[in-house]
Amino acid sequence: MFFSVVIPTYNRKPILEKCLKALENQQLSDNKVQGYEVVVVDDGSTDDTLNWLANSQKEYPHVKVFEQNHQGPAAARNLGVEKATGDTIIFIDSDLVVTEKFLQSHADALIQGEQEQGNDCIFTYGWVINTCNFDDPSSEPYKITDYSRAYFATGNVAIARKWLEKAGNFDTRFQLYGWEDLELGVRLKKLGLQLIKCPEAVGYHWHPPFKLDQIPNLIDKEIQRGRMGVLFYEKHPTWDVRLMIQMTWIHRILWGVLSVGGRLNEKTMAPFLQWLIDIGKPQLALEVARVFLNWYNVQGVYEAYHELQQRTS
Structure with a gap:
């Protein structure tokens, strides 16, 4: 070969x-x-x-x-x-x-x-x-x-x-x-x-070690991923794809609860994330940040899905 x-x-x-x-x-x-x-x-x-x-x-x-x-x-x-x-x-x-x-x-x-x-x-x-x-x-x-x-x-x-x-x-x-x-x-x-x-x-x-100044770009990527996820679902409207792109009530509840309805976000969690970074745990800080990053992703998914429904109705 x-x-x-x-x-x-x-x-x-x-x-x-x-x-x-x-x-x-x-x-x-x-x-x-x-x-x-x-x-x-x-x-x-x-x-x-x-x-x-x-x-x-x-x-x-x-x-x-x-x-x-x-x-x-x-x-x-x-x-x-x-x-x-x-x-x-x-x-x-x-x-x-x-x-x-x-x-x-x-x-x-x-x-x-x-x-x-x-x-x-x-x-x-x-x-x-x-x-x-x-x-x-x-x-x-x-x-x-x-x-x-x-x-x-x-x-x-x-x-x-x-x-x-x-x-x-x-x-x-x-x-x-x-x-x-x-x-x-x-x-x-x-x-x-x-x-x-x-x-x-x-x-x-x-990937570069996680720093707080990366967060706006990471949030933007999660919103983009949500929008592309809806395109994925539009092509393959199955339950498996819904699970992959986090377009289910399970994900809305999960990340809504974990982020306390979005109150645990890039602003409120910044001091804790910076502390983790300062003690040499940038990867752990990134994993913790996924609580609100996934919340942004789910918001992006449902916003794009609502737009899709409006276009097709």
Whole structure:
């Protein structure tokens, strides 16, 4: 098999450098992988990413660079698949740093999965370990908060190109934050594809340590995720999707109670969150902040759903 690693990026130059270096250091132990390329799609970055990539071609011989105006990750991944030459696509994000055995592990799991299933209706999903350690991302251990029940998520997934094309690739209407990969996953599941877990294919997902000045952006993302969630539900109006996007009375009650009707918010909880940060617990502070972040998400979901009902009535 020939791998095309498709990476959309937008203003992530510092961590993208670590991402690409890790992909150049792959150790392929047998002939399962005939070769690989790294297809980077710049989604309208303004941080000099394109110039840096143009001046670094010798350091990254596997990398091919394409660009588009800022249209979101769904359109960027579609462009990456269009430009890719491989028969097997691996999607990762540009803030993911992988191990040296990353490609080999996906190849091993794909071949073993085909043998066990008796067909090629499969894809592999590797581990994603969250870390805020920029200097040494791979030193982070796996944590219970890293566990994911997602069926198809583009943080670390390998799939035959033909299945993406048969499913119709990503829906480019998902231009805001969230759900474009899980929506494609619903269509892949309808084609009968089986998920093969591949914990040996490890990627370390870096994000900066949580600080209070990140909160407005995080709130905006949750509202965007709510709006895109309703688009997801509009395409697939099922109970499973309602649960995924938190559009149920259970979620309204849960986050309403936990946030005391929104009274526990970014303002009232700021002193406690700052205290956690000051004692060296930024990740715990972020998890606590999810109380009001999820409340904002649910508000965004129902506001967008109300707008949808008005348009269709």
